[in-house]
Amino acid sequence: MLEIVQAGGWVMLPIVICSIVALAIIVERLWTLQERRVLPANLSKDIWAFVKDDNLSRTQIETLHDSSPLGQILAAGLNNRHRNREVMKESIEDTGRHVVHELNSFLNTLGTIAAITPLLGLLGTVIGMVNVFAAITTHGVGDPSVLAGGISEALITTAAGLCVAIPSLIGYRYLRGSIEALVVQMEREALTLIEALLRKQYLDTAGGQGSLARLNGVDE
Secondary structure: OHHHHHHOOOOHHHHHHHHHHHHHHHHHHHHHOOHHHHOOOOHHHHHHHHHHOOOOOHHHHHHHHHHOHHHHHHHHHHHOOOOOHHHHHHHHHHHHHHHHHHHOOOHHHHHHHHHHHHHHHHHHHHHHHHHHHHHHHHHOOOOHHHHHHHHHHHHHHHHHHHHHHHHHHHHHHHHHHHHHHHHHHHHHHHHHHHHHHHHHHHHHHHHHHHHHHHHHHHHO
């Protein structure tokens, strides 16, 4: 393997570095974007149980915020649960933009690697062919071994660039699709929370007004 890298010339160095970075990004994002880490099971149900019992403290909301990306979004809504729909929705959307940005961390780098490694391979091909023509100019075409070095350099760098670019592009597309699916689920959970909180506000207000009316009736 080392001999192949050396035969590819100096262009192989950035290609090897890109392959290491791409692998690290793909492994890290696959670990971070697991559904159980982004969307913990029964999180919304547990929150709603606390809300219904009026047993939701500031500490619990902060713990929720630190627990997961979905927790950050739901915590934003709970911090404004006594406000109107527009305020709750705006706070959730603002937090959601930050969460999505965090989920997309390093993906631009991965996409860049997928785009530039074929170009690096092409650069190696051009350099190899330049070496071939330089060898022809110096030694002529009578000795094939003189040309083999340049041709080998051209083919190795092209193959290496493609071997890095193809998995990087596959990983990039897969991760982008995973993030889009997670975002849709988080939006659904956030909207469900908003509707539930508004329903509770309405019921609490209606119940309070009914109690006041009954009290007024007794006083009369």
